[in-house]
Amino acid sequence: MKKMKRREFLGDTAKASLSATALAAGLTTAAAAASPRQRPAAGDRIRVALIGAGDQGKADLGAFLRLPEIDCPAVCDVDEKRLAEGVKRVSEARGKAPDGYKDFRRIFDRKDVDAVIVGTPDHWHALATVLACQAGKDVYVEKPLATTIEEGRAMIAAARKHNRVVQVGTQQRSSRHFQAARDFVKSGQLGKIRMTRAWAYLDWKGSLGHPADGPAPAGVDYDLWLGPAPARPFNPMRFHHNFRWFWDYSGGLATDWGAHMIDVVMWVMGEDPVGAMAIGGKYGFPDDIRETPDTQQSVIEFPSFSLVWEHMIGCGVGPWQREHGCEFHGENGILVVDRGGWEVHSETDQLKQPDRVFRMLPKPRQAGSGDFHFEHVRNFVESMKTRRPPTADVEIGHKSVLACHLGNIAVRLKRYVTWDPKTEKVVGDPEAQALVGRTYRSPWVLPK
């Protein structure tokens, strides 16, 4: 574990609230010193801190602050500008500025924080979540849960060991219309589901160009932004938002949107993957700096059905004319669902009939159910009070992103990867198994 530095960036509003003991202590000691209440009692204020005040972190924070019982005593970002934006957001909503931090471990020292939002880039999700659990905090962690399968397993272990509520930001699970679509598939009316499909097409994203490396912007602690990721010079296209397109920090569109849409398929179908193959590459923007495929098709094998994941960057029309979505192809009909709603199309039958007939009636589009991000946050806060598992518990987020990662391992190695869901290991392929985990940059260590 990296030794903490004495010198901390504290925003203008920050109070000198760090005790000398906490500053001098290593994390384990500090975590042990923080002994928050085990659960908020009825009528208690709930104190939530934000780690990573970027686009999504601020959106999450905004949803929390819509709940009247929420206070936000602390905000953290390694970029002073982003930190100031987070502090401002809380000040405007609550009339009181939170303390600002650069190093999230300082938040774990505080006894007046019940939960943290982890809105950092993906390569920080695992460490931030594990350390938060060790410090007795509940966690709302953004999707995709982790950059490797091994990290996800460590996050589950920490949540269970420390009895923490950990919700993953896959908000479709809190959506009434996704729930209705799930119930329709599960009712059996579509017949046996043999094939599923999930996709994302991003026409608003094009070439990233190939900007030169250079100095990190003023006010950014780049070393802390990198954290456990490999050391390399700063590049503006590998930073805010665009980190998604680099293997060191994320898994490309296959985990960025796959974590949402593949999650829906796994939720409805309830099976664990047993293997994957994939094809993809930089077919659209071969010369830009992006590492992850701009075009990809992964075929993920489950015991009783197959899942085709597909994505294209720079194009916006996917299957069924949708830029994102999921399809459940049964023997009687096909259900298609996205964030805007769902509908059912009929399958045909010529085997038993002289003419092609429809096997079931189609169902017209059912409208989407709006504000499910807020519902997802509310579900997490309810779980904090009841200590019942949240809608998208850490293990759920793990299994969904695991399927995405298998597709990515296959696309990187250009071969079929056989997976044992019981041991969570690749079968007979050490090179593929090596991609199930990753080496953290010293001195960062992922507690197992």
Ligand SMILES: NC(=O)c1ccc[n+]([C@@H]2O[C@H](COP(=O)([O-])OP(=O)(O)OC[C@H]3O[C@@H](n4cnc5c(N)ncnc54)[C@H](O)[C@@H]3O)[C@@H](O)[C@H]2O)c1
């Ligand atoms: N649920 C959703 O629908 C949804 C939507 C968008 C993004 N996301 C997820 O949210 C996360 C953030 O995405 P984004 O687009 O907001 O990224 P971003 O780059 O805009 O923001 C990330 C922020 O985290 C900060 N940060 C980096 N390392 C940090 C550290 N060690 N401590 C504190 N702050 C740190 C960065 O400085 C930055 O301000 C990603 O995991 C992404 O997949 C989820």
